[in-house]
Amino acid sequence: MSIITGQARRWTLAAGCAMGLLQGQALAQDSGRIIVLINPNSNEAATQSMTELAQAAVGEAATVQGRSNAGAPALLTTPEDMANAVPGVVAAGTEAASDPRVAALIVSAFSDPGLPELRAAVGIPVLGIGEEVFHEAARDGRPFGIVTVTPDEELIESFRQKAASLGYEAQYRGVRVTPGDPAELVRDPDRLDAALADAVRQSVGEDGAEAVIMGGGPLSASAIRLQSQFEQPLVVAVTAAARAAAKKIADPD
Numbered sequence: 158m159s160i161i162t163g164q165a166r167r168w169t170l171a172a173g174c175a176m177g178l179l180q181g182q183a184l185a186q187d188s189g190r191i192i193v194l195i196n197p198n199s200n201e202a203a204t205q206s207m208t209e210l211a212q213a214a215v216g217e218a219a220t221v222q223g224r225s226n227a228g229a230p231a232l233l234t235t236p237e238d239m240a241n242a243v244p245g246v247v248a249a250g251t252e253a254a255s256d257p258r259v260a261a262l263i264v265s266a267f268s269d270p271g272l273p274e275l276r277a278a279v280g281i282p283v284l285g286i287g288e289e290v291f292h293e294a295a296r297d298g299r300p301f302g303i304v305t306v307t308p309d310e311e312l313i314e315s316f317r318q319k320a321a322s323l324g325y326e327a328q329y330r331g332v333r334v335t336p337g338d339p340a341e342l343v344r345d346p347d348r349l350d351a352a353l354a355d356a357v358r359q360s361v362g363e364d365g366a367e368a369v370i371m372g373g374g375p376l377s378a379s380a381i382r383l384q385s386q387f388e389q390p391l392v393v394a395v396t397a398a399a400r401a402a403a404k405k406i407a408d409p410d
Contacts, residue, residue, distance in 0.1 A: 190219040190260040192402050193253040194395075197242040197266040200231040203343075203375040207265050207395045210377050214399035219260065219406060221399065224249045232340050232375070235309050239270040246271030247278055254279040261402040267305070267373045267394060268315060282405040286394035287319065293397040294368045294390075295325040301392070302330040302360035304353055305372030306339035316372070330364040332372070333357075343375050350379050354386060361389050368392055 194211050196204040208223035215221060226245035233239055250262050250271070261282040264272050269285030276283045294301035303316055313332045320329040335342060335352035342349050353376065360366040370392045371380040380391040 189258060190406055191256070191258045192219045192221045192261045192263060192399070192406070193250070193259055194221055194223045194263045194265050194399075195246055195249045195253070196223065196225045197239070197246050197264065197270045198229045198231055198233050199225050199227050200375065201225050204265075206375070206378050210381075210393065210395045211263065211265075211399035211402075214396045215403040218403040222253075224253065232343060233266055233268070233270070234307050234312075234339055236268075236311050236315065239266070239268045239312075242266070243271040243274055247274050250275040250283065251278050254281055260406045263395075263398045263402055265395060265398070268312065282402065282409075284398045284402050284405070286398040288323070289398040289401045290370050290392055290394035291320060291323050291325055292401075294370045294392045295323075295328050298328065299367040300328045300330050300365055301325075301368040301370060302364050302366030303332045303370045303372045304335070304356035304360055304376075305332060306335045306342050306349070306352070306376070307373065308334045308339070330360065330366045333360045333364070346379070346382075349376075350382055353379050354383055357383065357387060357389075357391065361387070370394065 192215065194208050196207060204223040204225045208221050212221040226242055226249060228245050229242045230238060233242055246264060253259050253262060259281065262275065264275065264285045267287045269287040272283065272285040316332055317329060320326050333356040335356050342352060357369050360369050368390045371377060371394065377393045377395045380393045384391050
C-alpha cells in the first residue's frame, strides 16, 4: 500500500510539474509583446529584411512581425507615392493594434507616410523610422547627412524640413543621392552598395557629416554591409526605430 502511495505521489508530482511548465509556457506566450513593422510599400523582400533587422535590435524584448502595404508600389519615390500609401498604412496599423498583444507599431519608410494619422487612430506607441533616425544621428550635437537613392527634389526638401522641425537644422549637412534609376538599383545589392558607398564618402568628405543616415528602409541591409568601410556611423533607420519602440514598451512613461 505504501509502495502504491509513493508511486502515485511521484506521478502526481510529475504531472503537476508538467502542468506547471505548460501553464508557464502558455502564460509567457499570452504575455508576449509584439511590435508590428509596417512597410508602406509592397516589397515583401524589403519587409522581411527590415523585420529581421528590427528583431535583431529588440532581442527578446518583443517579437517583431512585418506587414506590407499590398496596394502600394514596390518602391515609394515621390511625395505622391507617400501620400497614396497613407490609407494602407493606417488600415494595417489599426488592424494590428486591435490585437491586445501588439504593444507598438513602426512605420518603416523614411518619409514616415501615415505616421500622424496612425498615431491619431490607435492608443499604442507609433514610431516612424525617419523621425527616430534623425534623433539618433543628431545625438550629442554631431553634424549628420543623408544618403538616398531617391532623386525627387520635393522629397529631398522634406528631409530638410524634418530636420528643422525636430530642431536639428544647424546640424543638418544635406542629402547625397545615388545616380541611376532607384528601382533598378535596389534590385542589385552589389551596385546598390557601391553607389551608396560613393554617396557616403561625399557626405563625409565634402559635407562634413560625422554620422550618415541611410535614407530608406530598403537601404538598411546595405548600411550594415558597408559600415566596416567607414569610421563614421551609418545610422540605420529601422534599427533606430526598433530600439525606440523597445524602450517605449519597457518604459511607457
